[in-house]
Each structure stands twice: as structure tokens, then as C-alpha cells.
Amino acid sequence: MVLCPVIGKLQHKHVVLASASPRRQEILSNAGLRFEVVPSRFKEKLHKASFATPYAYAVETAKQKALEVAGRMHQKDLRAPDVVIGADTIVAVGATILEKPVDKQDAYRMLSRLNGKEHSVFTGVAIVHCCSKDGRLDTEVSEFYEETTVTFSELSEELLWEYINSGEPMDKAGGYGIQALGGMLVENVHGDFLNVVGFPLNHFCKELARLYYPPRPEGLRRVKHDSIPAVDTFENLSDTEGGGSDPGPSAEGGRGGEEADGDRSQAPGALDAALNGAESRPPFPTGLLELMDGFKASKVLFTACKLKLFDVLKDQGPLKAVDVARKLDACAGGTEQLLDVCVALGLLEKTHRGYSNTAVTTLHLVSDAEHSLLGLAEYNDAHVWGVFTRLGLAVREGAGQARGALGVTEEEEHLSQSREMTLQFMRAMHSLSKLTAHHVATAFDLSRFTSACDLGGCTGILARELAREYPHLQVTVFDLPEVIELSGGFQRGGRQTERIRFVPGDFFKDNLPEADLYVLSRILQDWPDDRLHKLLSRISSGCKPALRKTTPVPDLLFRTKARARAESMRAVLQEVTVWPPPSWGPVSCSRDLFPGPVRPSTTAAPPLGSEPCKLRRAPPSGVPKRPFLFFFFFYLNLCILFLEYSCFTMLY
Numbered sequence: 092m093v094l095c096p097v098i099g100k101l102q103h104k105h106v107v108l109a110s111a112s113p114r115r116q117e118i119l120s121n122a123g124l125r126f127e128v129v130p131s132r133f134k135e136k137l138h139k140a141s142f143a144t145p146y147a148y149a150v151e152t153a154k155q156k157a158l159e160v161a162g163r164m165h166q167k168d169l170r171a172p173d174v175v176i177g178a179d180t181i182v183a184v185g186a187t188i189l190e191k192p193v194d195k196q197d198a199y200r201m202l203s204r205l206n207g208k209e210h211s212v213f214t215g216v217a218i219v220h221c222c223s224k225d226g227r228l229d230t231e232v233s234e235f236y237e238e239t240t241v242t243f244s245e246l247s248e249e250l251l252w253e254y255i256n257s258g259e260p261m262d263k264a265g266g267y268g269i270q271a272l273g274g275m276l277v278e279n280v281h282g283d284f285l286n287v288v289g290f291p292l293n294h295f296c297k298e299l300a301r302l303y304y305p306p307r308p309e310g311l312r313r314v315k316h317d318s319i320p321a322v323d324t325f326e327n328l329s330d331t332e333g334g335g336s337d338p339g340p341s342a343e344g345g346r347g348g349e350e351a352d353g354d355r356s357q358a359p360g361a362l363d364a365a366l367n368g369a370e371s372r373p374p375f376p377t378g379l380l381e382l383m384d385g386f387k388a389s390k391v392l393f394t395a396c397k398l399k400l401f402d403v404l405k406d407q408g409p410l411k412a413v414d415v416a417r418k419l420d421a422c423a424g425g426t427e428q429l430l431d432v433c434v435a436l437g438l439l440e441k442t443h444r445g446y447s448n449t450a451v452t453t454l455h456l457v458s459d460a461e462h463s464l465l466g467l468a469e470y471n472d473a474h475v476w477g478v479f480t481r482l483g484l485a486v487r488e489g490a491g492q493a494r495g496a497l498g499v500t501e502e503e504e505h506l507s508q509s510r511e512m513t514l515q516f517m518r519a520m521h522s523l524s525k526l527t528a529h530h531v532a533t534a535f536d537l538s539r540f541t542s543a544c545d546l547g548g549c550t551g552i553l554a555r556e557l558a559r560e561y562p563h564l565q566v567t568v569f570d571l572p573e574v575i576e577l578s579g580g581f582q583r584g585g586r587q588t589e590r591i592r593f594v595p596g597d598f599f600k601d602n603l604p605e606a607d608l609y610v611l612s613r614i615l616q617d618w619p620d621d622r623l624h625k626l627l628s629r630i631s632s633g634c635k636p637a638l639r640k641t642t643p644v645p646d647l648l649f650r651t652k653a654r655a656r657a658e659s660m661r662a663v664l665q666e667v668t669v670w671p672p673p674s675w676g677p678v679s680c681s682r683d684l685f686p687g688p689v690r691p692s693t694t695a696a697p698p699l700g701s702e703p704c705k706l707r708r709a710p711p712s713g714v715p716k717r718p719f720l721f722f723f724f725f726y727l728n729l730c731i732l733f734l735e736y737s738c739f740t741m742l743y
């Protein structure tokens with residue numbers, strides 16, 4: 092089903108997108124267009140000074156990209172596709188054109204030019220209709236451009252370099268990606284957002300409508316000025332065009348135009364019916380459909396990780412599908428499909444040289460990357476996936492499903508916890524903590540504490556970060572004996588630094604190490620309320636009495652979120668500090684730790700009469716200071732935590 096009937100017009104045609112840009116592929120496939128991707132080999136080296144305007148340059152480049160692909164495909168098979176789409180996005184500061192940066196310095200130069208100012212983003216688009224006759228290629232080119240103006244905030248050098256070092260700018264016009272981290276640099280956008288991302292979908296649909304539905308006779312015209320084609324185009328939704336290569340639209344009244352007119356003149360009554368139907372149609376439930384299919388995307392990611400696809404591409408890419416298949420010892424067809432889905436999901440890039448990792452993949456899905464999340468992917472695939480398939484049972488029975496997923500009884504459970512499973516869990520926590528630990532450790536000013544105990548501290552990543560950040564803090568990592576035994580394998584420079592010690596024990600049974608700050612990071616969601624009450628009461632009595640009586644500063648309990656992004660993490664902590672709602676469980680501060688029964692995630696903190704810990708620093712300048720974003724982050728995280736808490740307490 093496609094929302095836009097003009098897109099449906101292309102449904103039975105062989106459409107080629109002459110672009111390697113994953114963003115363009117995503118925008119067009121999200122719009123329901125089916126197409127083949129054949130990246131253009133046209134070198135973007137037109138002489139800029141010879142164009143009167145920056146957009147003329149972008150349009151010409153887009154046209155040359157599309158024509159190169161049409162010509163190459165025609166030469167190869169003596170049969171061109173029906174339609175080739177080319178696009179080119181540039182940033183213009185006055186008359187100066189910025190394309191993709193060639194290196195970090197170049198990215199810095201570009202971003203500095205844009206800093207604190209307004210600029211234009213132009214995307215030129217060419218739609219080339221092809222026709223192969225007697226071995227000859229005929230083309231008919233429609234072209235247009237779209238302009239969007241973007242204003243950057245005043246950004247510090249530090250932030251620019253942090254952004255450049257994220258790797259994001261390198262394949263983006265002007266050196267930023269508005270759809271991702273680069274969005275934080277942008278204060279204002281005027282015009283079509285998707286145009287900045289790389290493809291002006293709205294203008295494209297209008298152009299198709301113009302091409303495929305030439306103006307109709309006055310009497311029959313319905314007036315609706317809208318981005319998506321004029322409503323008088325709805326009558327022809329079900330037409331079945333052959334896959335021929337004759338150009339659909341034609342200024343002289345080509346096939347597409349004749350069809351449309353023919354239908355119109357036949358059935359104006361049917362047109363009205365169709366129109367009424369169209370108007371009463373409900374809004375397209377995009378979010379819902381994404382939820383329906385979200386699990387497929389996760390499984391694709393897990394499968395690619397399991398096959399070590401990203402490692403292969405990191406070391407040897409770009410590679411063609413057959414070569415990847417050989418290296419993975421997998422079927423060529425299946426591998427190609429997996430690779431293409433990864434491209435669609437933005438995990439890989441595809442060019443004529445083959446498939447290669449994207450910047451994010453290189454950072455997080457390669458085994459030996461500093462911030463690899465492979466451990467988390469492996470654990471979610473091997474364990475969490477199975478448990479979540481039993482969610483229905485959990486709801487019906489009101490019982491945890493972890494054992495069921497393993498296929499073991501309560502008695503066998505302990506035995507089934509193999510060393511490998513423990514390691515798998517530790518790898519997951521380790522990789523996630525590496526991302527979040529610094530942000531957790533620096534979110535609050537903890538300098539007044541002299542000893543901290545990280546309960547369930549696993550491999551000690553947060554402990555290290557706390558010790559690094561607070562030179563007077565002694566940190567104890569307290570975890571199960573089997574975890575402590577294995578944690579040595581995760582330490583690069585030796586497990587024990589002077590101020591960190593690892594203590595084995597069970598926090599439900601054994602004496603807790605003394606400390607004046609206890610940290611519960613990703614712990615609370617794992618247990619039912621009665622156990623949590625027990626744990627929190629034990630912490631309360633273990634807390635140094637002197638400190639409890641005298642300090643005006645709250646002890647602090649906090650736990651991190653599963654998908655805490657750095658910015659949102661800080662924003663949430665800030666939000667909580669500024670406005671601690673009583674119902675907020677995830678990050679809670681209190682002076683006396685839980686004197687009475689508590690329900691950690693819902694009524695965790697007793698009245699917060701005590702002064703909460705102050706945020707140590709202001710949010711980084713990259714975090715927008717606008718209140719709505721704070722609220723967005725706040726609610727986003729609240730939702731994630733609620734979901735996590737509910738699911739975990741139900742399933743485990």
C-alpha cells in the first residue's frame with residue numbers, strides 16, 4: 092500500500108536509484124517506492140564557477156549521476172531501466188558550495204563556516220525516463236531542486252571537534268547530518284527537512300504528479316493544494332501498467348498522461364466515490380506498523396552480529412556479496428539479502444565497490460572497537476529474545492519466564508547457569524556500562540563522598556569511572572563470587588587499581604561492604620518488590636550511621652537506563668534535580684534510605700525534603716537548552732524505563 096498514488100504509478104516500472112546514499116534509499120523506500128540501487132560512478136567534479144547559482148550545479152550533478160547509470164545499464168544489457176532517479180545535495184554559504192568533507196580538517200573548516208549562521212541546503216533531483224529502441228538509448232529528463240534554510244547555534248570549538256570525532260560528518264554535505272547527532276547543532280530549519288537529509292520527497296511527489304497527471308479539463312478539476320498529488324489523481328490507483336520501458340510522462344501527452352485522462356473522462360462518478368473514500372481514510376499508522384515489524388530489524392542486527400559480518404567488512408571491506416558469503420561460509424543469495432537489509436537499516440553502505448560498514452557500525456558493532464556493543468547484541472539474541480517470546484505466558488501465568496526460556500526447572504536453574512552464560516551476561520553489561528559510566532559518574536557532584544559501593548558492579552567499569560572522576564573516593568565492587576572471579580578477564584590494565592577493590596558476595600545474604608554511597612545501577616528492574624524491599628532495607632542499615640545522621644546531603648541511589656544516550660542521560664538527571672517528582676523511581680535521592688516499605692519503581696523515594704545532589708556540570712553545550720527538549724528526553728526515558736521495569740519484573 093502506498094500513500095501517494097503517484098508513487099504507485101512507478102510500481103510496475105523498473106526504477107533505479109542512482110545513489111549510494113543510505114538516507115535517500117530510506118526516504119524513498121519509506122515512501123513505498125520499490126527500486127533497485129545502482130550507485131552512480133559520475134565523479135562530482137563539475138566546474139562550480141561555471142554555474143550561475145549553487146542549485147544549478149546541484150541539478151546538473153544530479154542529472155549526470157542519473158544519466159551515467161542509465162547509460163551504463165543500457166550498455167550492459169542493451170535494455171535500460173524505465174526510470175532512473177539521481178540526486179545531489181549541497182550546502183551553500185552565499186555563493187560558496189560545500190560538499191562532503193574530505194577529511195576531519197575539511198569538516199572543521201566547513202562546520203566553522205556554518206557556525207552561528209544561516210545557510211542553504213539545495214538538493215537537485217533528476218528523474219530520467221529511459222527507452223531503449225534498436226539498441227539506442229533515448230532519455231527524457233525532468234529536473235528540479237529544493238532549497239531549505241538552516242541556522243546553526245553558536246558552537247564551541249570543543250563541541251565541533253567532539254562532533255567531528257564522532258565520524259558522522261564525513262559522508263554528509265556540509266559536514267553534518269541533521270537527522271542524527273548533527274541535529275543538536277541546528278537552531279532553526281525553514282523548509283523541507285528531508286531535503287536537508289538528502290531527498291526532497293514532497294517536491295518529488297509533486298513532480299511525479301505533474302509528469303503523470305497533466306492538467307485535466309477545467310470542468311473536472313478538483314482544487315486541492317497539497318503536497319501530495321492533487322486529489323484528482325486518486326481515480327487511477329489500481330491501474331496496472333506494464334513494465335515496459337517507454338517513458339511514462341511526456342510533454343506531448345505520453346502514455347502516462349493518456350491513461351490518466353482516459354480514466355477521468357470515463358468515470359467522473361467513480362472519481363467522486365474514490366475521492367470520498369480517500370478523504371475518510373484514517374491517518375496512516377506509521378508508528379504502529381514500525382512496532383509490528385520492529386522485531387525483524389532486531390533479528391537482522393543480531394544475526395549480522397552473530398555472523399561477525401561487521402568484523403569481516405571492517406578488515407576487508409568494501410566487499411561484494413559473494414565475497415562476504417565466502418568469508419562467512421554462507422549461501423551467496425542469503426548473504427546478499429542480509430546485506431541489503433542491513434543497508435536499508437542504515438547498518439551498512441553499498442557502493443559499486445561493494446558493502447562497507449557505516450560510521451556507527453564501525454564504532455559499535457565491530458568486536459574490537461573500544462565502544463563495541465556486540466556483547467549486548469549477543470546477550471539479547473541468545474537470552475532476552477527467548478524470554479520475550481514468552482511474554483504472553485508471563486502475563487497469563489503471572490510468573491517469570493527466564494527458566495522456561497532455558498527449559499529448566501527451579502532446581503536445575505543454578506546448574507544451568509554455565510560459565511559461558513555468565514560471561515555472556517557480563518559482556519553485555521560491560522559493553523553497555525562503557526557507554527554510560529562516564530555520564531553517570533559525572534552527572535552528580537559526588538566529591539563529598541569518600542567511599543562508594545557499586546552493588547552488582549560486575550566488571551567494575553562504573554567503579555573505575557568514579558575513581559577516575561573523584562580522586563578521594565574508595566570504590567568497592569560487590570558482586571556474586573562467580574562474577575568477581577571472571578571480572579579479571581575484562582580489565583585491561585590489571586583489575587585492581589589502588590582505590591578499587593572487588594568483593595565477592597550476595598547482596599541478599601552477605602554483609603554489605605561499608606560505604607557512604609551505594610550505587611544500584613541496572614539492578615532494581617530485575618527483582619520483584621518484596622526482594623527489593625529487602626535489598627533496600629539492608630542498604631539502609633549498612634549505610635554509615637554517622638554519615639546518615641549528620642550529613643545534610645542525600646545519599647544517592649540511582650540506576651541507569653537501558654538505552655541511555657549521553658545527552659538524554661544528563662538531561663534526565665538535570666530534570667530530576669530541578670524537579671524531582673515523587674513518582675520518579677529511576678533516579679531517586681533521599682537522605683534517610685527508605686525507612687519504611689518501598690516500591691522502588693513507583694514510590695521509591697520518600698518525600699524529597701532533602702536537598703538533592705547538585706548536578707556537577709551544566710549539560711554539555713551540545714544538549715539543547717530548550718525546555719521542550721528536556722521534556723522530550725524526560726518523557727522518552729520515563730517511557731523506556733517504564734517499559735523495561737514492567738517487562739523485566741514480569742519476565743524474570
Ligand SMILES: O=c1[nH]cc([C@@H]2O[C@H](COP(=O)(O)OP(=O)(O)OP(=O)(O)O)[C@@H](O)[C@H]2O)c(=O)[nH]1
Pocket residue numbers: 109110111112113114115130131135156178179180181191262263264267268269270273287288289290
Ligand atoms: O543533514 C544531512 N545532510 C546531508 C546528508 C547526506 O549527505 C550526502 C550528500 O552527498 P551527495 O548528494 O553527493 O550524495 P552521496 O551520499 O555521495 O550519494 P550519491 O551516490 O547519490 O552521490 C547524502 O548522502 C545525504 O544523505 C545527510 O545525511 N544529512
